[in-house]
Amino acid sequence: MTAYERLIEHDRQTQALAQVMGRLRWDQEVMMPRGAGAQRAEEMAALEAVLHARAADPRIGEWLEAAAPGDDVAAAKLREIRREYDRRTRVPVALATEIARSVSLSHGTWAEARAREDVAHFLPMLERIVALRREEAAALAQGGARYDALLDEYEPGATxxxxxxxxxxxxxxxxxxxxxxxxxxxxxxxxxxxxxxxxxxxxxxxxxxxxxxxxxxxxxxxxxxxxxxxxxxxxxxxxxxxxxxxxxxxxxxxxxxxxxxxxxxxxxxxxxxxxxxxxxxxxxxxxxxxxxxxxxxxxxxxxxxxxxxxxxxxxxxxxxxxxxxxxxxxxxxxxxxxxxxxxxxxxxxxxxxxxxxxxxxxxxxxxxxxxxxxxxxxxxxxxxxxxxxxxxxxxxxxxxxxxxxxxxxxxxxxxxxxxxxxxxxxxxxxxxxxxxxxxxxxxxxxxxxxxxxxxxxxxxxxxxxxxxxxxxxxxxxxxxxxxxxxxxxx
Structure with a gap:
């Protein structure tokens, strides 16, 4: 296999695992038992650790250097893989894992607070989420605007x-x-x-x-x-x-x-x-x-x-x-x-x-x-x-x-x-x-x-x-x- 083929195959398996994680999020929103929140948070954290390790695998950098795109579609694929690789390698795996765990727990806390009309119940968890995302933004921005680093995940190129x-x-x-x-x-x-x-x-x-x-x-x-x-x-x-x-x-x-x-x-x-x-x-x-x-x-x-x-x-x-x-x-x-x-x-x-x-x-x-x-x-x-x-x-x-x-x-x-x-x-x-x-x-x-x-x-x-x-x-x-x-x- 060429470097490009190895890269695409590795990415395909990562994308498949990401879909599994998305299905866990869907289940949490739609039909997960209310008492399963803490266990689901651990499951999400474990899967995020696997996904982060795959997306930040040093071999990706080597394959990107060696890969030769044959057409515009291949070039676009390399662009998107490189963007994700750059983001992942800037964020420590421990931080990515903790974010996954915390947002999973936070969803349940927010739902409880919303049902009870109790902002105070949610604020400690929100403090944690904001602190984690600010830390992630600082790692991604590398001296630039932290908000732009988070925005780029959803709207590349926007500021x-x-x-x-x-x-x-x-x-x-x-x-x-x-x-x-x-x-x-x-x-x-x-x-x-x-x-x-x-x-x-x-x-x-x-x-x-x-x-x-x-x-x-x-x-x-x-x-x-x-x-x-x-x-x-x-x-x-x-x-x-x-x-x-x-x-x-x-x-x-x-x-x-x-x-x-x-x-x-x-x-x-x-x-x-x-x-x-x-x-x-x-x-x-x-x-x-x-x-x-x-x-x-x-x-x-x-x-x-x-x-x-x-x-x-x-x-x-x-x-x-x-x-x-x-x-x-x-x-x-x-x-x-x-x-x-x-x-x-x-x-x-x-x-x-x-x-x-x-x-x-x-x-x-x-x-x-x-x-x-x-x-x-x-x-x-x-x-x-x-x-x-x-x-x-x-x-x-x-x-x-x-x-x-x-x-x-x-x-x-x-x-x-x-x-x-x-x-x-x-x-x-x-x-x-x-x-x-x-x-x-x-x-x-x-x-x-x-x-x-x-x-x-x-x-x-x-x-x-x-x-x-x-x-x-x-x-x-x-x-x-x-x-x-x-x-x-x-």
Whole structure:
């Protein structure tokens, strides 16, 4: 075997083990017995030690030096392996193992604290997680910005300063649009009624299939925080059900199908390899947010969904498809990021980005986090946080150490705005298909332009190749202005 062949075979086995670890995380979120937390933490730590040793194996450096790529795909594989090798060799195995153990334990502590509305119960564990991730960031950054070192894991090439500058450009237009909409006296009516759990899940499954999710290679379950897990031939999604709010279930499902479809549609030749996954979390979010919002909340698709909801649940207090479309896109106050409308969603992300960046920089103490969150939320949204599960305890991300992850949600929205603009130009009859409940032309366009390539290209190149121009926030902001001005007759 050549050095390149040895490297690829070694990486394939490492990727397979990483999928096993991902399955353990899925189990922990969905069906693990509550009393198994401590043992699962040890299992995760043991597997992380094996994965770290494989990914930092000195032979990888030797193989990388000797490997000769035969084409652009091989060169991309070497790029991704080298990136992971560089990160792994900078982090001591003992630190990586302790992070894996601690975040596994932390998940259970967070869930308990959230259920009890008890921030104090979670703070000691969060202190531990932040300290570990700061130590890891220092090892990775080697004198550079620690937050950037963590961000690079999720969005290669992005910087905290660059994201902050983009957010500063976006924030005034988002706030201005929100204030104009909330100033309208005649707001859309909310959905009314009780929506039976089994019927919600039945329609959620239909939605998943309509958007291209392959149940032969996946499954749909319930979780506190909906998520997607896995790649290739085993990609699992979860949703949640509130019997007074079926949109929570339906749009969480569509969102996670966007993630899952990306993973299921990567070129099979890349399976269990360095290119066999999404290009970045920002590009991943572009798929899920586009599926959920630009397609799933479009006027055309809402007409079909309205008829399906009436068939399942009967009258829901909404008269006509136009009224239903306005209700689906209703802009209202609320504390929960995952339930936020398209306009205010990014403001939720900006809050989290600023706070986590300050935590990693050491400018904000964990003990001060709840107060900082509550103060910032009131300043940004104009009303107080009413309980911790609607505030600092609502998201699982910090509990499991995902610092640097939050900004990729808004990056995904920005990328989605660019992709939708290009898609509309290429598919002028898209709405005709959506009116039939068929997102196939849109999901097919995304499959061929984005998803099939996996991680072959860098994130911004992936988007630029798909839409024909460098991604920027303009298309997203223009889309939001036009959509909500029409709904609210601004």
């Amino acid at each position: 905290g300063a660059g994201i902050a500058a983009m957010f500063d450009r976006m924030r005034p237009r988002l706030r201005a649009l929100r204030d104009r909409v909330l100033g309208v006296a005649d707001a859309p009516a909310p959905l009314l009624g009780e929506f039976e759990r089994a019927a919600q899940l039945r329609l959620a499954r239909q939605l998943a299939e309509a958007f291209g999710y392959d149940f032969q290679r996946g499954r749909l379950d319930l979780a506190v925080h909906p998520f997607s897990s896995g790649s290739g031939d085993d990609v699992r999604i979860s949703t949640r059900v509130a019997e007074d709010d079926p949109f929570n279930c339906f749009y969480s499902t569509i969102h996670e199908v966007g993630h899952a479809a990306y993973e299921q549609n990567v070129d099979p030749a890349y399976a269990l390899g360095p290119l066999g996954r999404g290009a970045s979390m920002g590009v991943h979010e572009s798929q899920s947010r586009l599926y959920e919002n630009q397609i799933g909340r479009s006027r055309a698709f809402c007409g079909w969904l309205f008829e399906r909801i009436r068939a399942e649940f009967g009258d829901c207090g909404i008269e006509g498809t136009e009224a239903f479309y306005a209700t689906v896109n209703r802009l209202a106050g609320g504390h929960i990021r995952t339930e936020a409308d398209e306009v205010q969603y990014n403001l939720h992300i900006m809050l989290r980005f600023d706070l986590e960046r300050a935590l990693i920089a050491g400018d904000l103490a964990v003990a001060e986090l709840e107060g900082a969150w509550n103060e910032r939320f009131r300043a940004d949204f104009g009303y107080p946080v009413d309980r911790p599960s609607h505030g600092v305890l609502q998201d699982v991300h910090w509990a499991v150490g995902l610092f640097g992850y939050f900004p990729t949600y808004t990056l995904g929205n920005v990328y989605a705005g660019c992709l939708m603009q290009a898609m509309r130009a290429d598919l002028p009859d898209l709405d005709t298909a959506l009116e039939r409940g068929d997102p196939g032309p849109a999901t097919g366009w995304l499959r061929e332009r984005v998803q099939v390539h996996g991680a072959r290209f860098e994130p911004t190149e992936t988007v630029a190749r798909a839409c024909g121009f460098a991604p920027h926030e303009g298309p997203l902001l223009d889309y939001l202005d036009a959509k909500f001005a029409a709904i609210y007759r601004l």
